[in-house]
């Protein structure tokens with residue numbers, strides 16, 4: 001089996017007496033979409049925060065590309081190649097789509113773009129932004145203020161912002177939240193396209209989308225992974241059906 005790109009090793013986080021992640025271990029393999037599903041309050045958001053560095057685990061390790069990043073700051077993790085999209089929109093409404101993505105590309109590049117040859121660096125940022133926008137199908141909306149984009153386009157823009165940081169792993173935190181049926185279909189098509197180029201950890205409530213996209217699924221219940229497997233294995237797992245999916249297997 002390939003070396004995992006991301007390995008979570010016994011992550012524990014308590015809030016008072018509540019174990020929100022209770023020894024979570026899982027591996028994301030290069031090139032896969034690994035989905036994490038679970039009922040409300042299962043600890044999915046906390047888990048994502050432990051991976052990105054917003055929350056420090058009490059115990060356990062986050063190993064990314066063979067490197068222990070558990071104590072890395074959030075920016076250092078981004079520089080190592082971890083990128084996430086946010087559940088709450090983090091786009092500057094008055095800036096164009098292009099400017100929003102260029103800012104992310106600049107943050108990734110650190111000081112190298114800032115001080116020398118401003119014209120050339122602007123061109124490079126612009127090129128990087130346009131490439132990321134093209135990857136998500138927003139090239140023709142580059143000069144539109146982010147605030148004027150549709151909901152689905154904003155989600156695509158958030159993806160472009162993440163892509164502009166040249167991630168080795170994309171963390172997608174409910175990318176379909178709030179999308180209508182048509183937008184959901186378009187976003188699933190977009191994620192399917194990105195799937196061939198990126199390794200993705202996906203937290204998503206829309207089960208049909210998860211079943212359509214994921215290579216493997218881990219099921220989190222009360223802070224514990226109760227099963228990891230392919231879509232077919234998870235759908236057929238009696239413990240998962242009892243704990244989460246319901247009698248019809250969702």
Ligand SMILES: Nc1ncnc2c1ncn2[C@@H]1O[C@H](COP(=O)(O)OP(=O)(O)OP(=O)(O)O)[C@@H](O)[C@H]1O
Nearest residue numbers: 015016018020038039040041042043044045046047
């Ligand atoms: N900072 C905190 N302080 C105290 N309790 C917290 C904190 N963050 C999360 N919790 C609790 O931990 C539990 C898990 O929360 P978390 O948001 O990680 O779950 P989730 O699976 O993402 O839920 P949802 O699907 O509703 O987004 C919840 O009971 C929540 O109230």
